[in-house]
Amino acid sequence: MKKRKVLFITGSRSDFYIQKPILLEAAKSPMLEPLLIVSGSHLSKKFGLTLKEIKKEKKIKIIAIIKNLKVSDEKISRLKTMSNQLSKIINLVKKISPDIIISPFDREESISIALVGIYLRIPIAHLGAGDKTEYNLDGIIRHSVTKLSNFSLCFTKQNSERVKKMGEEKSRVFTVGHTAVERYKKANKISLSNLSKFLRLDLKKENHMILFIQHPVSNWLDKTKEHIKTSFRAIDELNLPTIIIRSNSDPGTLIIQKEFQNFKFKNKKVRFYENIEENLFINIVKNASVLLGNSSMGVLEAPSLNLPVVNIGERQKGRQNAGNIIFVPHDKKKIILGVKKILKNINLKKKFKNIYNSSTASKKIVKILTKIKLDDKLLNKKMTY
Secondary structure (H helix, E strand, C coil): CCCEEEEEEECCHHHHHHHHHHHHHHHHCCCEEEEEEECHHHHCHHHCCCHHHHHHCCCCCEEEECCCCCCCCCCHHHHHHHHHHHHHHHHHHHHHCCCEEEEECCCHHHHHHHHHHHHCCCCEEEECCCCCCCCCCHHHHHHHHHHHCCEEEECCHHHHHHHHHCCCCHHHEEECCECHHHHHHCCCCCCHHHHHHHHCCCCCCCCCCEEEECCCCHHHHHHHHHHHHHHHHHHHHHCCCEEEECCCCCCCHHHHHHHHHHCCCCCCCEEEECCCCHHHHHHHHHHCCEEEECCCHHHHCHHHHCCCEEEECCCCCCCCCCCCEEEECCCHHHHHHHHHHHHHCHHHCCCCCCCCECCCHHHHHHHHHHHCCCCHHHHCCCCCC
16 A cells, blocks of 8 residues: 655754654554655754754655745744745645645744645644644744644644634544653663763752743744843842753844843853754753743643743743743742742652643554545535534
8 A cells, every 4th residue: 555645844943853753653654654844943053953963863754955044033034934935845745745744833834834735735734733822923823724724633632622612623633642751751861970061060069950941922022132131130140050042043033142142141050052962952851950931841841851840921821731830920030039939849849740741642643644534525624613
């Protein structure tokens, strides 16, 4: 029997590592041929040139590399990034003629490939459909992609119910869980001494370590400078070992970069990285005492490791979470109090039940991709309202 060609696309480190277990599981299937388009920040030295990490995975077949990223603090930059991508993948998708397209999450690559699929009448699976965020334009893109897609792969039952309320037929909505557990299980352990050497910190002598990831938010782009300086001031006053990972490529990233370069830290235990190789990053996460900032991994991944989070600002607010998050405003004192509250209670070792958690998410997804009937009924959607 002819293998089904399943086309994936990745534009950032965050979406790739969620899709990676699915790609690897699909590669094992005798029924599927997973193909990957690499684009966006993966090709940029400013963001660690993560294409190199993807290429290490020999079982993942890269069929195209698309340079489309426009790095700028202007609002129009993401639109230009998407436009560049869209124009380049139209003929590519037509040539490949995949049986299924995976549209991942809520960014430029998600909407662009979904648009191509809908016009070329190729079934689209929306990965991460139904998730709720109250701020940033990503939430709007996510729900738009769901309406363009032919079936939805949701992380939680609540997300599945939300998709159904949007008028999607029940038969098109699948609750599959999140791949975070698979991501962290497969990582090789790095000793504390070797981790200390890499970070240039003596982690054996330090009681706590902060992992800091803060992205700009489209709703408050004009306040990015003020927001990041407030966070840096809090990190400086806390005076704890702090690993800062550069923000995503959204408008505001250059402001954050410049503010880091200009900020005079008294805290000499601050380390900044454009990107950290996956295995090292996972070991840092496992050894962190708190995740600080506004990264979605605080919602999706941290609970699986019982990692508490201090989320700064409105990004991620309103999102279903495991109760491992303290939400604080962009206020130095409240950021510090939030971190100290967590560190004070850290020995209680509270277990968080991760509602996104599934050790079999990639297997469930591969089974759906293998079994789903590819016919006119799948392509011709009906609204239930």
